[in-house]
Amino acid sequence: MTITALSGPGRSTVHSRSRTKPNALRRTLVTTIPVSALPRVSSTIVVTAVTLASLAPSLLPRSALTQALFTGVLAACGFGFVVLVRRLWHLVTRSRSHHPPRDSVRLLVLIGAMIVVTWAIVLADHWQDSLRAVMGMPGIGPDHWMQAILGAALTFLLFAGIGSVVGTVARRLGWIGSATTAVVLATGLQLVAGPALWGMMSRSYSDSNALVDVSLHRPMSAELSGSPDSAISWESLGRQGRRFVAAGEQSAGIRTYVGMDSAPDVESRAALAVSELERAGGFNRSAIVVTVPTGSGWIDENAAEGFEERFADDVAIVGMQYSYLPSWITFVFGRSAADESAAALFDAVAERIADLPDLLRPALYVYGQSLGSVGGSAIFTDADQLRERVCGALWAGPPAGSVLTDGATVLANTSDPVVWWSPDLIAHRPDLSLAVRDAPVPQWIPGITFLQTSVDLVSALNFAPGHGHRYGSEQGTALPDCS
Numbered sequence: 001m002t003i004t005a006l007s008g009p010g011r012s013t014v015h016s017r018s019r020t021k022p023n024a025l026r027r028t029l030v031t032t033i034p035v036s037a038l039p040r041v042s043s044t045i046v047v048t049a050v051t052l053a054s055l056a057p058s059l060l061p062r063s064a065l066t067q068a069l070f071t072g073v074l075a076a077c078g079f080g081f082v083v084l085v086r087r088l089w090h091l092v093t094r095s096r097s098h099h100p101p102r103d104s105v106r107l108l109v110l111i112g113a114m115i116v117v118t119w120a121i122v123l124a125d126h127w128q129d130s131l132r133a134v135m136g137m138p139g140i141g142p143d144h145w146m147q148a149i150l151g152a153a154l155t156f157l158l159f160a161g162i163g164s165v166v167g168t169v170a171r172r173l174g175w176i177g178s179a180t181t182a183v184v185l186a187t188g189l190q191l192v193a194g195p196a197l198w199g200m201m202s203r204s205y206s207d208s209n210a211l212v213d214v215s216l217h218r219p220m221s222a223e224l225s226g227s228p229d230s231a232i233s234w235e236s237l238g239r240q241g242r243r244f245v246a247a248g249e250q251s252a253g254i255r256t257y258v259g260m261d262s263a264p265d266v267e268s269r270a271a272l273a274v275s276e277l278e279r280a281g282g283f284n285r286s287a288i289v290v291t292v293p294t295g296s297g298w299i300d301e302n303a304a305e306g307f308e309e310r311f312a313d314d315v316a317i318v319g320m321q322y323s324y325l326p327s328w329i330t331f332v333f334g335r336s337a338a339d340e341s342a343a344a345l346f347d348a349v350a351e352r353i354a355d356l357p358d359l360l361r362p363a364l365y366v367y368g369q370s371l372g373s374v375g376g377s378a379i380f381t382d383a384d385q386l387r388e389r390v391c392g393a394l395w396a397g398p399p400a401g402s403v404l405t406d407g408a409t410v411l412a413n414t415s416d417p418v419v420w421w422s423p424d425l426i427a428h429r430p431d432l433s434l435a436v437r438d439a440p441v442p443q444w445i446p447g448i449t450f451l452q453t454s455v456d457l458v459s460a461l462n463f464a465p466g467h468g469h470r471y472g473s474e475q476g477t478a479l480p481d482c483s
Contacts, residue, residue, distance in 0.1 A: 039106070044109050125145065288363070
C-alpha cells in the first residue's frame with residue numbers, strides 16, 4: 001500500500017491536490033478583490049514612503065487639519081511622480097509590455113503598507129502627546145487621527161484627480177502642444193497674474209496698516225509717540241506702531257516709534273526718530289534700546305515690558321517701521337529694507353549720543369526678534385565692532401545662520417522652526433548650540449526634517465511664550481550690563 005501510494009496513481013492524485021490549493025487561494029483573492037482595482041506595487045511603496053515622511057516627528061504640536069493637508073499633498077505628489085516616471089519610461093522604451101507581479105503580490109504589499117502606516121501613526125500619536133504635555137496642551141485622541149486620515153484621503157483624491165485631468169489634457173495636446181501651453185501659462189503668470197496678485201496683496205496689507213483700531217486709545221503721555229505733544233501723528237504710526245505705544249500708557253518708560261507714513265524715506269524717518277527721542281526725554285534716561293521691528297512693524301510687548309523691568313523704567317525704546325508686509329514676505333523679497341532701516345536708525349541715535357558729555361551718555365542697546373534680529377545684526381560687521389558700539393545686543397528667534405551671534409545674547413527655543421529652517425537643513429544638521437531646550441527635539445533626518453520644519457513655520461506663533469516662535473519678558477531682562 002505504501003509503495004503503491006508513492007509510485008502509482010495515488011501519488012499523482014495527492015500531488016495534483018496539493019498543487020490546486022494555492023491556485024484556489026489565488027482565484028479566491030482575485031474573485032474577492034480584483035487585482036486591477038489595487039494600486040501597483042511601485043505606487044504603494046512610494047505613497048507609503050512619503051506618508052511615513054509626513055508622520056515623522058515635528059517640532060510643534062500639529063492639528064488634524066494640518067496633518068491631513070500635509071499627508072494628502074505629499075501622497076499625491078509621490079503618486080504623481082510614480083505615474084510620470086512610468087509614462088516617461090514607456091515613451092523612451094517605446095514599449096507598452098508589462099509583466100505584472102503575481103496576483104496576490106499587490107494585495108500583500110498593500111496590506112504590509114497599511115500595517116507600517118498604522119504603526120507610524122501610533123508613534124506619531126506618542127510624539128504629539130509628548131509635545132503637548134510639555135507645552136501644557138491637552139493630548140490628542142482617536143478622533144484626531146480619524147479626521148487626519150479622512151482629510152488626507154480627500155486631499156489625495158483631489159490632487160490626484162487634478163493631476164489626472166492635467167495628464168489627460170497633456171496627452172491629447174501632445175508634447176509640442178503641452179510645452180507651448182505651459183510656456184504661455186508661465187508667461188501669463190509672470191507678466192499678468194503674478195503682478196496683479198502682488199498688487200492686491202500689497203494693497204491689502206497697506207490698508208490693514210492704515211486702519212485705526214478703535215479699541216486702541218491715543219496715548220496722552222508726552223513720553224509716547226502719537227500723543228498730543230508728539231510731532232508724529234497717531235494715524236501715521238501704523239497698526240503695529242499704535243499698538244506698541246498704546247501699551248506703554250501704564251508704564252513710566254519712554255516709547256517712541258516712527259511709522260512708514262510718518263516721513264517719506266528712511267533717512268528722514270531716522271532723523272524724526274532722534275527728534276522724537278529728544279522731545280520725549282529719551283537721551284536723559286540711563287539706557288536706550290534701538291528696537292528693530294519684524295516685517296509688519298511689530299515690536300513684541302513682552303520684550304518692551306522686559307526692557308522696562310530690566311532698567312526699572314529708566315529706559316527709552318525707539319523703533320522704526322520699514323515694511324507692513326508679513327516677515328516671511330519681507331525676508332524673501334525685501335530683506336534689504338530691514339538692514340537699511342536698522343542701520344539708519346542706529347547710526348542716527350548713536351551719533352546723537354556721541355554729542356553728549358561722557359557722563360551723560362545713556363547706555364545703548366540693540367534688540368531684534370525674527371527678521372528684526374537680521375536687520376539688527378546687519379548693523380555690525382563683526383563681533384569687535386558690536387562690542388565697541390553698544391553695551392549689548394539681543395536677538396530673539398533669529399533665522400538660522402542669518403545673524404552675528406558672537407558677542408550678542410541669543411534667545412532661541414529648540415521648538416522654534418525659524419531657528420531651524422534654512423535650505424541647508426535639507427542635508428545638514430541644525431546648529432542648536434545656543435538654543436534652550438523647551439520641548440522634545442526630533443532626530444534630524446535628511447530632507448524629511450526640512451519638510452517637517454517648513455510645515456511647522458505655519459503655526460510657529462500659535463503657542464505660549466517659551467515655545468515655538470514666542471518669547472517672553474526675558475527678551476528684555478537678559479540684556480547684559482555694559483562692560
